[in-house]
Amino acid sequence: MRKLLVLFGILTVVFACGQEKKPINTKIMNIQYPEINANNFEQKLVASVKHYEKEPLYYMRINKSNCVVEVLVNDYPVHDDYELSNYATPLAINRAILKSGEQTLTYRLYPVGDLIKEEYGEGDTVTKLTDNTAISISIIKMDNGSEKTLEDEEVVMKHTSLTDDKGRFIASGKPYYEFTFKFNAQVPYANEGWSKGQDLSKLDQKLLEAKAVEFYKEYGKIYENKDSDLLAKLSFGEEKRNSIASYKKLSDIDELWKEYIKRLNYNSIQLQPIENYRKAFFGNGKIIFLMLNSLEYPYRGSGALRVDYIDKDGDEAVLIPDISLYLPEGKKLEDGLYMIN
Structure with missing residues (x-):
């Protein structure tokens, strides 16, 4: 049977009918x-969502060549692209913009590896960025009340990767390149998000890792227990931030919850061990994410909790939820971590 990977930026729950429920320790989560x-x-x-006369939405358009890319806004992951092709549609970034003012965008470029060989059946493994590596990024703004046509776009800024005096990519020959630039965004809302979290990189790293692993393991039990109430509690903070930043309407939120509920009926749930991962810090050290140590598509950049199941067509499938954790100010690491707001 073919195997399908499903990655969700929202928390997702699945359930094997008739499977014995396992107690969930909410003191860990x-x-x-x-x-x-x-x-x-x-x-x-x-x-929780307010509406305004003007509801600015910020997007980015990316065009890359001879590389794969990861993008963070305010050190929060908003996009990764580990394929040769480019996205035609603009990519929303409001969820990473917590309040008005100066924002930062960081992109990380990596070599294409075996992608050319896989795409065309021939070619060498590319382990370094090339003379022709390039990326361009445009930050654009549109009003949520508009029809979002091309004519409605307001270009906030454009960035093009740097070249030397011979027109070659400035990091040619290197296995990795990172660049950060700033742009201004004006939004009518203010989200707390992870801004009041502690700098996890400065805490006891063994204890931090143990608490993160505990959280991931307990979270996996939600899939086995079909616990829609706990699903709602854990997902609310992040979805509140996303909904406020996107000015979501009732119909949008109704559709969102239906997506959660739809995945409550997956069959033959099998939780895989939390292993072969590394700690990744985001949000300027305030967010921890357990990331798989894999460069293989489509697992690259994915979280360490893997849930195998059988989809409605009887095929093997894989679900990997996005579990990003933080520790609010005033809380003790010994008492456990929290899902980010």
């Missing part, structure tokens, strides 16, 4: 929104 449950998730989310 701290709950910031105990009042939230499956019945009031949509209502509370709708109530």
Whole structure:
């Protein structure tokens, strides 16, 4: 049977019918929104969103060549592309913009590896960036109330990768290149997000890793238990930030929750061990993410919790949820981590 990988930026729950439930230790997975449950998730989310006369949405357009790329806004991952092709549509970034003011965008370029060989059936493994490596990024703004046509786009800024005096990519011959630039964004909302989190890179790293692994393992039990209430509690903070930043309407939120619920009926759930991972810090050290040590597509950049299941067509499939954790100010690491807001 073919195997399908499904990656979700939202928390996802699946359930094997008839499978024995395993107790979930919520002291390991701290709950910031105990009042939230499956019945009031949509209502509370709708109530958190304000609407404005102007609702600016920020996007980026990326065009790359002879490289693969990862992009972070304010040190929060918003996009990765480990294929040769480019995205035609603009990519939304409001979820990483917590408030008005100066923002940072960082891109990381890597060699294409075996992608050319896989695409065309021939060619060498590329282990270094080349003379022809290039990337261009445009930050654009549109009003949420507009039809989002090309004519409505306001270009905030454009960036093109640097070259030497002979027109060659400035990092040609290197296995990695990173560049950061700044842009300004004006939004009517202000999200706390992870801004009041502690710098995890300065804490006890063995204890931090142990607490993150504990959280991932306990989180996996949600899939086995079909626990929609715990799903709602854990996902609310991040979805609240995303909904506020995207000015989501009732219909959008209703569709969001349906996507959560739809995945409650997957069959033959098998949780895989938390292994072969590394700690990755984001949000200027305030977010920890356990990332798989894999350069293989489509696992590259994915989280360490892997859930195998059988999809509706009877095929083997893989679900890897996005579990990004932080520690709010005033909290002790010994007492466990929290899902980011």
